Amino acid sequence: MNFLRGVMGGQSAGPQHTEAETIQKLCDRVASSTLLDDRRNAVRALKSLSKKYRLEVGIQAMEHLIHVLQTDRSDSEIIGYALDTLYNIISNDEEEEVEENSTRQSEDLGSQFTEIFIKQPENVTLLLSLLEEFDFHVRWPGVKLLTSLLKQLGPQVQQIILVSPMGVSRLMDLLADSREVIRNDGVLLLQALTRSNGAIQKIVAFENAFERLLDIITEEGNSDGGIVVEDCLILLQNLLKNNNSNQNFFKEGSYIQRMKPWFDVGDENSGWSAQKVTNLHVMLQLVRVLVSPTNPPGATSSCQKAMFQCGLLQQLCTILMATGVPADILTETINTVSEVIRGYQVNQDYFASVNAPSNPPRPAIVVLLMSMVNERQPFVLRCAVLYCFQCFLYKNQKGQGEIVSTLLPSTIDATGNSVSAGQLLCGGLFSTDSLSNWCAAVALAHALQENATQKEQLLRVQLATSIGNPPVSLLQQCTNILSQGSKIQTRVGLLMLLCTWLSNCPIAVTHFLHNSANVPFLTGQIAENLGEEEQLVQGLCALLLGISIYFNDNSLESYMKEKLKQLIEKRIGKENFIEKLGFISKHELYSRASQKPQPNFPSPEYMIFDHEFTKLVKELEGVITKAIYKSSEEDKKEEEVKKTLEQHDSIVTHYKNMIREQDLQLEELKQQISTLKCQNEQLQTAVTQQVSQIQQHKDQYNLLKVQLGKDNPHQGSYSDATQMNGIQPEEVGRLREEIEELKSNQELLQSQLAEKDSLIENLKSSQASPGTNEQSSATASAQDSEQIAELKQELATLKSQLNSQSVEITKLQTEKQELLQKTETFAKPAPVPGESEAVAAAKTTDVEGRLSALLQETKELKHGHCYLDE
Numbered sequence: 001m002n003f004l005r006g007v008m009g010g011q012s013a014g015p016q017h018t019e020a021e022t023i024q025k026l027c028d029r030v031a032s033s034t035l036l037d038d039r040r041n042a043v044r045a046l047k048s049l050s051k052k053y054r055l056e057v058g059i060q061a062m063e064h065l066i067h068v069l070q071t072d073r074s075d076s077e078i079i080g081y082a083l084d085t086l087y088n089i090i091s092n093d094e095e096e097e098v099e100e101n102s103t104r105q106s107e108d109l110g111s112q113f114t115e116i117f118i119k120q121p122e123n124v125t126l127l128l129s130l131l132e133e134f135d136f137h138v139r140w141p142g143v144k145l146l147t148s149l150l151k152q153l154g155p156q157v158q159q160i161i162l163v164s165p166m167g168v169s170r171l172m173d174l175l176a177d178s179r180e181v182i183r184n185d186g187v188l189l190l191q192a193l194t195r196s197n198g199a200i201q202k203i204v205a206f207e208n209a210f211e212r213l214l215d216i217i218t219e220e221g222n223s224d225g226g227i228v229v230e231d232c233l234i235l236l237q238n239l240l241k242n243n244n245s246n247q248n249f250f251k252e253g254s255y256i257q258r259m260k261p262w263f264d265v266g267d268e269n270s271g272w273s274a275q276k277v278t279n280l281h282v283m284l285q286l287v288r289v290l291v292s293p294t295n296p297p298g299a300t301s302s303c304q305k306a307m308f309q310c311g312l313l314q315q316l317c318t319i320l321m322a323t324g325v326p327a328d329i330l331t332e333t334i335n336t337v338s339e340v341i342r343g344y345q346v347n348q349d350y351f352a353s354v355n356a357p358s359n360p361p362r363p364a365i366v367v368l369l370m371s372m373v374n375e376r377q378p379f380v381l382r383c384a385v386l387y388c389f390q391c392f393l394y395k396n397q398k399g400q401g402e403i404v405s406t407l408l409p410s411t412i413d414a415t416g417n418s419v420s421a422g423q424l425l426c427g428g429l430f431s432t433d434s435l436s437n438w439c440a441a442v443a444l445a446h447a448l449q450e451n452a453t454q455k456e457q458l459l460r461v462q463l464a465t466s467i468g469n470p471p472v473s474l475l476q477q478c479t480n481i482l483s484q485g486s487k488i489q490t491r492v493g494l495l496m497l498l499c500t501w502l503s504n505c506p507i508a509v510t511h512f513l514h515n516s517a518n519v520p521f522l523t524g525q526i527a528e529n530l531g532e533e534e535q536l537v538q539g540l541c542a543l544l545l546g547i548s549i550y551f552n553d554n555s556l557e558s559y560m561k562e563k564l565k566q567l568i569e570k571r572i573g574k575e576n577f578i579e580k581l582g583f584i585s586k587h588e589l590y591s592r593a594s595q596k597p598q599p600n601f602p603s604p605e606y607m608i609f610d611h612e613f614t615k616l617v618k619e620l621e622g623v624i625t626k627a628i629y630k631s632s633e634e635d636k637k638e639e640e641v642k643k644t645l646e647q648h649d650s651i652v653t654h655y656k657n658m659i660r661e662q663d664l665q666l667e668e669l670k671q672q673i674s675t676l677k678c679q680n681e682q683l684q685t686a687v688t689q690q691v692s693q694i695q696q697h698k699d700q701y702n703l704l705k706v707q708l709g710k711d712n713p714h715q716g717s718y719s720d721a722t723q724m725n726g727i728q729p730e731e732v733g734r735l736r737e738e739i740e741e742l743k744s745n746q747e748l749l750q751s752q753l754a755e756k757d758s759l760i761e762n763l764k765s766s767q768a769s770p771g772t773n774e775q776s777s778a779t780a781s782a783q784d785s786e787q788i789a790e791l792k793q794e795l796a797t798l799k800s801q802l803n804s805q806s807v808e809i810t811k812l813q814t815e816k817q818e819l820l821q822k823t824e825t826f827a828k829p830a831p832v833p834g835e836s837e838a839v840a841a842a843k844t845t846d847v848e849g850r851l852s853a854l855l856q857e858t859k860e861l862k863h864g865h866c867y868l869d870e
Contacts (some may be wrong), residue, residue: 023049023056030064034074038429043081050088058089058113061216066117069126077132080137083145091148101632112272114152124149124160128167136179143174143185150192158197168193168200172207175216180228183216194238201239205246209239210255215433223279224264230275233282240289244299247290251303263319272326284332287312288583291339304344313340313347317354321364327378334368342391342597348399348560351392365392366421372437372443373428383607385438385597390597390612393446397454403447404454407461407474428462429494430477434487435604441493441598442610445500449612455505475501475511483521489607490534496539496613499547503616506553513548513559519567521758526580536608540581543617546581546624565628574628581624584617594618623687735812740804749798755793 017524026049029042043065050057081159092110127149130142146461149157161167171193174186185221190209194201210397210796213232233597239246251254307313319325319333348586349483355361373383382453407423428440441637462471472480473500482494502508512518525541528534545568554560584590593599601607631639 003537019049019053020056023053023060027060027064028778030061030068036072036078039068039086040078040081043078047081047085047088048087054089055109057085058109061085062089062113062116066123066126069130075131076133076138079130079133080135080141081137083130083141085140086117087145087148091146092152103720110148111152114149114157115781116802118153118156119159120150121160121164124157125164125167127165128161128170131170136182139174139177140182140185141607143182143189146171147189147192148186150189150195151858154192154195155197158193158200161193162200162203163198168203169207172204172209172212175209175212184228185233187213187216187228187235191231191235191238194235198243202245205239205243205249210250210253214255214258218258218261218728223265223283225279229279230282233279233286237286237289240286240771242294247295247299247303251299251306251591256290256303256306256312259283260310260312260315263312263315264834265319265322265325269791272329277326277329282334284329285334287316287336288339288628293339293342297343301344302590304340304347306344307340308344308347308350313337313350316340317351317364320356320713321356321367330382330386331378332382334388338384338388338391338598339420343395345396345398348392348396348857352399352402360418363420363421366419366424369424369428369443370419373424373431373433373441375431375433375436379435379604382435382439384602386443387598389443390599393449394597397451400449400454401452401457402449402585404457408457409460426474430481430859433487435607437490438493438607441497442613445497445610446612448500450504450506455501455508458501459508459511474510475508476515479512479521481516483517488537489740491541492535492608495537495544495694496610499540499544499617500613501542501865502547502551503620504551506551506555508757510555511549511551513556517547519548519559519564523567523571526577535580535583536587538580539587542577542581543584543620543624544682546577546628547620550620550624550627560700563628568628577628578625590614590617613654616737738808738812740834742808743799745805749801752798814849 021048025738026045030046031038032038033042046057046061046065049063065082065086068078072078072082090110090113098574124146127142127146131146133139133142146157159173171186171189173190175183175725177186190204194204213236217225217229217232220226222229230597240250262280265280287307291300291307293300295303316337318335319338320330325333337351341351352363352365354364356364356367358367359410362812364730368385368388372382372389374382393403403421403425406420407426408422425440425444429444431437431440434581448458459475461474463477464471465477476500478494482491484842498512502512508851522545523543526538526545530538545564548559549561551566552559552561568574572580587609589606589608593611594614595611597611599610780807
């Protein structure tokens, strides 16, 4: 308070004595009046004075106004006046002062009054509780006051709100307010609240902020909406930028799909209002936030995948190829497409297939490269196209091969009807525009990045310099232009291309050293004492010569590693060489280029270093320094170590492949085991079910057996078996038929035997009768002999029939015994109705009876036979 009084006392144009007294009297009325109307009128008067006499009202009235907020909650009008007054005291928005000193003093006042207000954290908590009031005259000024506090001392106020119970949740309710003024100011409040505070950003996101903000954007008309759409987009940026948790939540919530309608702008030449351009610009930036190269690679690739699947990338490419799109929107769209495809193969392949709507259609890449090498195009647009080309080739060996192939003799269109990407790059590389030279060189270097195959392929490229002269290689043409003393930007671009080309490619080094003019040119450039502007070129020449040493395979006898190092020591000096090599990383633009992949330069003269090249310098600077100081013996040892390591690597690779194959086999075996386990479980289940069913059948069988025992106590085991065994009723039927047949045969035999018995009796009686004469006796005896012979013959026949019947009976008895054994073996019950069981039992008993009778008759026949024999 003392410093504020000092400020007040030091004001040359302070308020007159009457205003100061008025403010003091009003404060006394607020503090001492018992009537609510008096206090309300006094606060209203303070509000009217607070803008013009901000310092005085703030010093004298702030404490009384806070007290009103605490004690007069029931009266919304006085609360509204008090909040408005505090807002006028703290806020700098309404300040009419235009002089710089006055503005700075005003800002100091705002921050000082804010510090006084939040010194008691319960004041902020009180303000949060007032925001729960639905009354417009309370909620709206409360929102504005809290927003102003956050603008003045954001981190301190954020911390108080963060620890306040339900503090953030209360503020989220503002987005659902039906009054647009409060809802829109609530968006501004949340912007200030979420700025640079990850914890609050997460809370706001999980309070369903994404859903509500996207709904507001849709309601307002997407890109055609007003400034409310822009405010919502800025709030979304605050929530997502550098916040991996919220980015993942945004992706998992399928909110990326809801971004696609934002870019449905059509192909119109009109309708691009300033607000629409601003909205679309922020929308594109929001897409870039999700796929920024600084995000974790996994999170970026998942967002890139979602953007392709929902059609967002396709929509952006439509804007890219559309006509009538404002230049700044086109530039930002190119940058956005660049990062959506960067390092993600599927998106890169799709981009390669996009054609411009021309006649005949041309690939989008070719159309963009035409803009990059056209010096009449805006500088920022050319930078954006270069970035797009770099992102297309980033970790895309397929794309690199396609670009390099357009330079090879077999693929060049002889008719000249179409221009290829390779031809455009060569044209830019050797044009008179230094910016085109630099862009083309960097673009071509990206086609070779970490791709030894394409570095070797590019050695095949031949260029026709003039009519009548033999063609020269692209590598040689680059060194020729380098030696002609062109602009620094051109030479830097060519040196970066050559360094990228030769690194990790001994064949390219050999081709470079094969031209006897190259090494003297490099050593001459490095050895000269040139100005500061040329120091960077000297450093790059040193790097190129160092690469020619480090990646030298000693295939050229005149330029072996040791001879080149001797040459450096003799003409340059090792220390001087290392000093010149260090010029690169010490350059002021080197650190700037190393920060971000995007070539973002304020003007063309700052376009010196490429981001990927700075990584190459960082990788090679140390190893080249060591290589320069190494002796020949150390080089030999290093070569041996390299060979050993290569052998070791090949062995490791071999075992890795074996392990990979074994892993695949193990996976197959695991799948087989899993399948067999499933089958085993199914079979076990089936067996268990069958065992259960068998047990049930056994129980039913035992129960039926007991019941049958009670119903038929005289029934034998064979009867039981007949009832239980499913095949035995058929067997019994067959046996019955055979027995019936045997019985009929037996009856026939019995009748024949009876006849014979009667005949024998007659013969006996005739033999025993007396008084017959000898003649009659002789005749009778002869007749008897004939009859006896006939009878014996018939008896023999009967005997054979009896024997066959005995065999049949034995067979039947054997089958009966087998059936009884089967019945005892199979205990599987087969429920049969009671009547069928009784019938079967009766039939079986009848069969047994008949068998017994047949046996008896057979015995009688045997006795009869014996009697005849006698």
